[in-house]
Amino acid sequence: MNFLCPFHNDKNASLSFKKKRFFCYGCNYNGYIKKKIEINKFKLSFDKEIINSAKNNLYMKKNFWLKYLIYRNINMITSIKFSLGTLNFSFKKKIGKILINRLIFPILNDKKILEGIGIKTNSKKNKYLVFSKNKNTLNLYGIEQIKNFNFVVIVEGYFDLLTLKKNFFNNTISILGSNIDNFKINYLLKKFKKIYFCFDGDYAGYNACEKIKKNFKKFEKKIFCKTLPYQYDPDNYINKFGIDSFLNYLKL
Numbered sequence: 001m002n003f004l005c006p007f008h009n010d011k012n013a014s015l016s017f018k019k020k021r022f023f024c025y026g027c028n029y030n031g032y033i034k035k036k037i038e039i040n041k042f043k044l045s046f047d048k049e050i051i052n053s054a055k056n057n058l059y060m061k062k063n064f065w066l067k068y069l070i071y072r073n074i075n076m077i078t079s080i081k082f083s084l085g086t087l088n089f090s091f092k093k094k095i096g097k098i099l100i101n102r103l104i105f106p107i108l109n110d111k112k113i114l115e116g117i118g119i120k121t122n123s124k125k126n127k128y129l130v131f132s133k134n135k136n137t138l139n140l141y142g143i144e145q146i147k148n149f150n151f152v153v154i155v156e157g158y159f160d161l162l163t164l165k166k167n168f169f170n171n172t173i174s175i176l177g178s179n180i181d182n183f184k185i186n187y188l189l190k191k192f193k194k195i196y197f198c199f200d201g202d203y204a205g206y207n208a209c210e211k212i213k214k215n216f217k218k219f220e221k222k223i224f225c226k227t228l229p230y231q232y233d234p235d236n237y238i239n240k241f242g243i244d245s246f247l248n249y250l251k252l
Contacts, residue, residue, distance in 0.1 A: 048114070054085025054104050061088070064122070065103045072159055073239055078166045082106075082142070098129075105158050107132075108144040110191075115139070118158060118176065128158070130176060138184060141174040151194040153250065154180075156205070160234035167243040178208040185216060189223075196250055197225040200233040226250060 014026035023030040058066055058079070065086045069079055083106045092100055098119075105118035107130070116132040116139050132139055142161045146152065153172040155161055161174040175184065178199055188195050197212060199205030209225040216223050228237055228249070238246045 050087070050091070051083050051085065051104075051106050051114075053091070054087050055080065055083055056085075057087060058085045063088075064101075068103065072235075073166070074159070074162050075166060078162055081145075081165070082162065105141065107139055107141055109138065109140075110143045110146075112144045120158070128176070136183070138187060139176055140184070141176055143173050146171060146173070149192050151196065151252075152188070152192045153196045153198055153252070154188075155198050155234050156200055157233060157235065163235045163238050164243075167238060169243060169247070178204040180208060180212065182215075185212075185223075189219065193222070195223045196252065197223070198234055198250055199225070199227045201228040201230045 015022060015024045021030065057063075059076070063086055069084070074084075085104045086102065087100055087104070089100055099117070103120040105120070106114055107116035107118055109115045115137050116130055118128060118130050118141070120128055130139060141158060142165070145165070148171055151171055153164070153169070155164065155172060155174050156176070156178055157174060158176070161172055164172045180197075197209065199209050205227045209227050212223065212225045213220075226249075228234065234246060237249075
């Protein structure tokens, strides 16, 4: 017997169970049953009310993450605009421990609908984690804020985007890493007239840039790609040299 899949708008009972695994023939989402239950609990419990509570908690009570945002030069206006927040142990029963005492980044799509949650830990291992509705989720952080579709600058990290937004540069999106697949590229090509990729000055960034230049050569008049100097990302580059220097470096 098959069931309606909770990971997409399923009308055909596409979800199948076999032993300890599940597989959806509609959206191809699959995994272990234990993981599925954990994901469902997360989805059912995390809503706008929780996001608002996390926002309030960040500024109403002294906590590590408020100090951290000050250290990273992210002001209150920017953090409120992007609904950054943190949750204390009073929410543990409702949402589980994975989100407790973490910095939370709600990820919205272009229609301003919540489609994922990014969290930052204070651990050196797995510093950032992303929970998405399904594997086809785009996770383009900040796209809901864009109003001008003539061009867009694509960066890697949360703080890269927040720093650009803080400096009143609105046409930017974060892909939350250096991996960019054809699905995201095709979506961006349909939405924006010109795309400027700005990757970090490290091996992963250089490799991603070369891959884009090679695979999308036919769009060379529409897709542009550049890496920052060694050990720089947009966040620390702008904080050191300023937004004008950053835009000049990209030749915008």
